[in-house]
Amino acid sequence: MPDRIHLPDPVRHIVEEIESEIGDEPGGHGPRAAIEGHHGAADRSNDRVETAVREILTEIGEDPDRQGLIGTPDRVHRMYAELTAGYHVDPDRLVNGAVFDVDYSEMVVVKDIPFYSLCEHHLLPFFGSAAVAYIPKGRVIGLSKIPRIVEMYGRRLQVQERLTQQVAAFLMDRLEPQGVGVVVEATHLCAVMRGIRKPGTVMTTSAVLGLFRTRDRTRAEFFAHLERPAPRA
């Protein structure tokens, strides 16, 4: 993990927001507002990304010096730094202080967690929602942390299968619960835009550990939760 002192400001801002507790506003504006609202300079320690983006523009037959494209290499550089800020999140800081001893051993389910990620094969977005469930064994984690865990792994180059497994493994490792289940549904622009799959096709992946893997009843309860629409607040 690179030293965070050297991270560009917008990226450090996102990293710190994922790690820290900032009022749980519904709809969570934090990190995304940071991207849209911030126009600070990217890390100027090198301009290799800018050079590479100019190469791409030239290679596809564009003129990187025309007005609309002149700022594109710089924007792309900043954008990738922000969209991959998850590499810099310190999991210990994320979890910090939010694991509680609780005598509760029923299933905890957090669903409809929106996320955005980048497919590592094409560097195009895939996005959708995640559902995360676990059955505690004496320890629970603050609910607001679960979407941050998804975001920590989402803001990287990913494949959906690995994202799903990493979220499950993280909770298994940190909480040592009786089991974890994660289901991720996503649309991949690399597939949709290129017409490989029908538009609107959603890919579903799941990871089940512990009781979610070994006990049919637990898995069935989890999937039943996913089918129920969330109650309106």
Ligand SMILES: [Zn+2]
């Ligand atoms: Zn792809």
